[in-house]
Amino acid sequence: xxxxxxxQSIPAEAGYDLVVAGGGPAGTAAAVCAARLGLKVLLVEAxxxxxxxxxxxLVASFGPVSDGERMLVGGFxxxxxxxxxxxKAFGPQVVxxxxxxxxxxWVPFHPEHLKRILDEFVVQAGVExxxxxxxxxxxxxxxxxxxxxxxxxxxxxxVSAKAFVDATGDAALAAAAGAECKVVLRDTxxxxxxxxxxxxxxxxxxxxxxxxxxxxxxxxKNRVRNELVPKAIEDGFFTQEDRFFPGMNRVAKQGATLNAxxxxxxxxxxxxxxxxxxxFGRKLAVEYTEFYRKYVPGCEDVExxxxxxxxxxxxxxxxxxxFELTMDDFRAKRQFPDQIAVYNRPTDVHPSNTSKExxxxxxxxxxxxxxxxxxxxxxxxxxxxxxxxSENLWVAGRCHSSDTKVHGSIxxxxxxxxxxxxAGTAAAxxxxxxxxxxxxxxxxxVATLRSAGANLPQKELSRQxxxx
Numbered sequence: 001x002x003x004x005x006x007x008q009s010i011p012a013e014a015g016y017d018l019v020v021a022g023g024g025p026a027g028t029a030a031a032v033c034a035a036r037l038g039l040k041v042l043l044v045e046a047x048x049x050x051x052x053x054x055x056x057x058l059v060a061s062f063g064p065v066s067d068g069e070r071m072l073v074g075g076f077x078x079x080x081x082x083x084x085x086x087x088k089a090f091g092p093q094v095v096x097x098x099x100x101x102x103x104x105x106w107v108p109f110h111p112e113h114l115k116r117i118l119d120e121f122v123v124q125a126g127v128e129x130x131x132x133x134x135x136x137x138x139x140x141x142x143x144x145x146x147x148x149x150x151x152x153x154x155x156x157x158x159v160s161a162k163a164f165v166d167a168t169g170d171a172a173l174a175a176a177a178g179a180e181c182k183v184v185l186r187d188t189x190x191x192x193x194x195x196x197x198x199x200x201x202x203x204x205x206x207x208x209x210x211x212x213x214x215x216x217x218x219x220x221k222n223r224v225r226n227e228l229v230p231k232a233i234e235d236g237f238f239t240q241e242d243r244f245f246p247g248m249n250r251v252a253k254q255g256a257t258l259n260a261x262x263x264x265x266x267x268x269x270x271x272x273x274x275x276x277x278x279x280f281g282r283k284l285a286v287e288y289t290e291f292y293r294k295y296v297p298g299c300e301d302v303e304x305x306x307x308x309x310x311x312x313x314x315x316x317x318x319x320x321x322x323f324e325l326t327m328d329d330f331r332a333k334r335q336f337p338d339q340i341a342v343y344n345r346p347t348d349v350h351p352s353n354t355s356k357e358x359x360x361x362x363x364x365x366x367x368x369x370x371x372x373x374x375x376x377x378x379x380x381x382x383x384x385x386x387x388x389x390s391e392n393l394w395v396a397g398r399c400h401s402s403d404t405k406v407h408g409s410i411x412x413x414x415x416x417x418x419x420x421x422x423a424g425t426a427a428a429x430x431x432x433x434x435x436x437x438x439x440x441x442x443x444x445x446v447a448t449l450r451s452a453g454a455n456l457p458q459k460e461l462s463r464q465x466x467x468x
Contacts, residue, residue: 008156010149016042016161018427019148021135024052025413026397027167028118029076029420030427033452034165035125037428042159043122044133044150047310050118052169052397054111054413058197058308060257061106061249063412067344068103068374074341074455077417080117081107089113091250093214103374104346108249111199111257135168138176143391143436145177163392163427167420170268171317171399179387180320183269184404192314192350192408193262196281199306200248200256200289207298220297221247228295237294239287240264243359244351248292255305259312260288264353268316282307314350314398314411321401322438323383323466330378330406331370337462338442339379340422340449343415344372349408365405379458380410382442383465385423391436394423418454425449440465 020031023045031043043050053059065073065081073081081099084090090098091108098107122129133152138145139160147160166173171181184191210216229245232238246259261284267273285307292299330347346366351358372378384401385394396419398411409415425448426440435441443461450456 010156010158012158012160014160016040016159017431018042018163018165018424019044019159019161020165020167020424021148021173022052022167022169022397023047023050023129024167024169024397025054025416026420026423027052027165028122029417030165030167030396030424031127032121032125032424033076033421034424034428035127037425039428039431041127042161043127043129044135045129045131046134048131049115050122050129051111051114052413053312054109055115056308056310057312058111058199058257059259059312059413060111060114060251061108061259062414063106064104064345065107065414066098066100066102066105067372067377069101071100072342072344072377072455073414073418075418075449075453076421077414078453080121080417083117084109084114087113087117089117092253093217093250095214098214103344106249108251108257110251135172135176138173140177143389145393148173162431164394165420165423165427166393166395166399167397167423169313169316169398171319171395174319174387174393174395174399175317177387177393179390179393181317182320183317184315191352191404193264193352194266194268194277194314195246195259195262195312196278196285197308197312198258198285198289198304200258200292200302201254201305202301202303203250203254203256204298204301205250205254209297217250224296232291232295237291239284241354243354243356244362258285258288261285262350263311266311266313268311268313274311277311281311315404315407318399318407319387319395319401321384322386322388323381323401323468325381325384325402325406325410327370327403327405330372330409333372333376333378335458336379336381336466337458337460338382338446338465339456339458340382340385340445340454341380341415341418342377342455342457343380343410343418344377345409345412345415346371347405347408349405378409380415380419381466382422382426382440382445383467385419385426386437386465388438390438392430394426394437396420396423421452421454422449425452
């Protein structure tokens, strides 16, 4: 490819303490929590709403928030859950046990309602939000980010700040700032594919097949996965013989979100691949809607109302952090002095192709002995949010530093909200004390998070973060 050198003067803005790139779960939590601690915060988001995969991506179900005995999440995430419960933003079948006492229970919600709740949170906290705004470049001196170049309908802007949080999912800011990253594409046989989720209407949840309450929904969902999808594959119904099927979640009286149809071999860091994937994903959404009409009870009149405007990417680029959380840590249920959250979720790395071997590998991993049991958890240490050697840049969400299998567990939205709270809180501490990201007093960070309601049960604290 030939090159073109652009020389241009653009408007420059200053006065922000923190710029957060990405308004998904991690970025929203980072921005709100930092603003509550007194920082002047700018939150930039490429779409027109907050919530990321939960709203724009129509992945309208939180990963597990309980360890089977108690609610495991705390702080901002617990506040969000309690607000959603009070405002009836969950699916009609959601009961308190989903939040407090069920193991590996996904929690469906109404995506449009979540958008409005997050709007309220940022407005109340005094966060400045710029929608339809993307990061273009970073201005860096040594280990310090000085500012970022942003692009939106008004053109380019240079914005300087004291601290930065990368919550883009793809580690876009970290990569632009020169942080060491690893790109996770198709180089191993365990990299998750992407999915374009959809919104469906016309569901007859009163069909006798569903019985009453959430248990009937579970029965039908398991029948769809274990009986009806294999039957459709045997009939030659599908374009691709995709044996793994996350399925449909009830989010309204007659509505559902559909997480189905893997887009294999998609490169989330290639615009050509993303564009082709969106076209194929929309075709798959029609195919799976027709599957439901033909094979699944209560779905005879179901309609495809919309596909998500963004691809559901599970993995792309992760930072090389001050520490990498690995399966050895996960198996050991390791707890850390500097942990900023605890979590319990299976290692959910979707099949990378349509082979029976990959499907069996997924089932073995997801239901295997390495996963966490009732009352158990693994700690998420602060150090996986810090790009190696970073002075004033943090990441939060799925671009954190972990190996592929652990990433399959803690990439969920509920964990991302907790990482975001930690990153925003760390940024506030750094601005107040001058402590760099890679030498932050983590005992003070943990104390601040605990005072904000975070569930951090570790008995031992340390000023120093966990390192390799």
